[in-house]
Amino acid sequence: MRLGGRLAAAIExxxxxxxxxxxxxxxxxxxxxxxxxxxxxxxxxxxxxxxDALRRKRSAGWLLGDETSRALGFGALLLEWNQSAAAxxxxxxxxxFAPEPLSADELKAIAERNLTDAPDVVRAxxxxxxxxxxxxxxxxxxxxxxAALAARPPLDIRVNTLKADRxxxxxxxxxxxxxxxxxxxxxVRIPPIDGSxxxxxxxxxxxxxxxxxxxxxxxxxxxxxxxGAVPGMQVxxxxxxxxxxxxxxxxxxxxxxxxxxxxxxxxRLAPMFDRLRRSDxxxxxxxxxxxxxxxxxxxxxxxxxxxxCTGSGTWRRRPDAKWRLTQRQLDVRKAEQSAILDAxxxxxxxxxxxxxxxxxxxxxxxxxxxxxxxxxDKAFASVDHVALWNSRFPGKEGTVRFGQQGLSLxxxxxxxxxxxxxxxxxxx
Numbered sequence: 027m028r029l030g031g032r033l034a035a036a037i038e039x040x041x042x043x044x045x046x047x048x049x050x051x052x053x054x055x056x057x058x059x060x061x062x063x064x065x066x067x068x069x070x071x072x073x074x075x076x077x078d079a080l081r082r083k084r085s086a087g088w089l090l091g092d093e094t095s096r097a098l099g100f101g102a103l104l105l106e107w108n109q110s111a112a113a114x115x116x117x118x119x120x121x122x123f124a125p126e127p128l129s130a131d132e133l134k135a136i137a138e139r140n141l142t143d144a145p146d147v148v149r150a151x152x153x154x155x156x157x158x159x160x161x162x163x164x165x166x167x168x169x170x171x172x173a174a175l176a177a178r179p180p181l182d183i184r185v186n187t188l189k190a191d192r193x194x195x196x197x198x199x200x201x202x203x204x205x206x207x208x209x210x211x212x213x214v215r216i217p218p219i220d221g222s223x224x225x226x227x228x229x230x231x232x233x234x235x236x237x238x239x240x241x242x243x244x245x246x247x248x249x250x251x252x253x254g255a256v257p258g259m260q261v262x263x264x265x266x267x268x269x270x271x272x273x274x275x276x277x278x279x280x281x282x283x284x285x286x287x288x289x290x291x292x293x294r295l296a297p298m299f300d301r302l303r304r305s306d307x308x309x310x311x312x313x314x315x316x317x318x319x320x321x322x323x324x325x326x327x328x329x330x331x332x333x334x335c336t337g338s339g340t341w342r343r344r345p346d347a348k349w350r351l352t353q354r355q356l357d358v359r360k361a362e363q364s365a366i367l368d369a370x371x372x373x374x375x376x377x378x379x380x381x382x383x384x385x386x387x388x389x390x391x392x393x394x395x396x397x398x399x400x401x402x403d404k405a406f407a408s409v410d411h412v413a414l415w416n417s418r419f420p421g422k423e424g425t426v427r428f429g430q431q432g433l434s435l436x437x438x439x440x441x442x443x444x445x446x447x448x449x450x451x452x453x454x
Contacts, residue, residue: 027068031123077178083151086102245339248442263332266294267289269297325373
């Protein structure tokens, strides 16, 4: 397929996503199933246009003076593919599968508009209702942080130190531009793709099949590192999900001590079993029934809460979620987070630590929740997060945002997805 056919397909998928209010991955999958002639390169390019259009929805729409799927598709190519309007029209000329070329009115709008003059909410590529939330979280930097959340993401890997080391994994990934992460001690980063490119399928690598590494954003790796699990501990991962942080904690503990991996929705735990077999993590017990946690009350050295949240920190990877998010969904998450903090705190032993993590950038899900919990339960107190960070990552204070009750990792400041981390010590 030529660029015109790929663009037309992306516009078709964007229309489907908008009409049916569905995830981008579902729309792309259905398009691929009904257009089996499209090769892997075509599907990757179409997916890139779709995701770029969703990441840059506000700025693409502003640039062309419209927010139709057509405008977003063209805008994505102008903003993220280093295309000029003239070059785009030339590329579409003579392609019977291409959409209509840019009209005179569209060309005029593009020529007259410069994103540096756009409203803040457009430059931040944010929904209107989220702009105050971003401004509260980031202050004067909110536009920069919003724009960073609309950029293409890298592909991050955590080396499983039970089986390999970072140099060995990087050598196995030769040709992918893999390099050590800037902060995470066991992380490897493959840079964001360009244009119609695609990330390598690292899960098809023999090294992955042998359990040498897991795909995990550097921010998630840093949160697990800050939790401070050490050999011999008794640990409860209360919202374990598929087990990304569980495996990181287990590796840090060198398979000594015990980790109880729990999630209120049993189905979320299903991928963990294969990951455990592959990675040689042997000190993990998967606990699906709440009743099985009763014997752990008051006995855990560390309770980690990777709380359900809006996922606003992952908008680089899931930009469609940004436009589906509502205030009601935020309110539901806030209620869940409050209840989880209260329930999980019962398992912390005197002198033990409770860690609260989200992949959200909103204070409403982060510092507000921690402050409210500390107000309800006087047995817990916030740790010194500046000292904690410096003990793990000395000389790197400028890469993180510190608040009164925790710290935040962000794309613009840390180069990671957006994460919030807060640690609370229970009185001994």
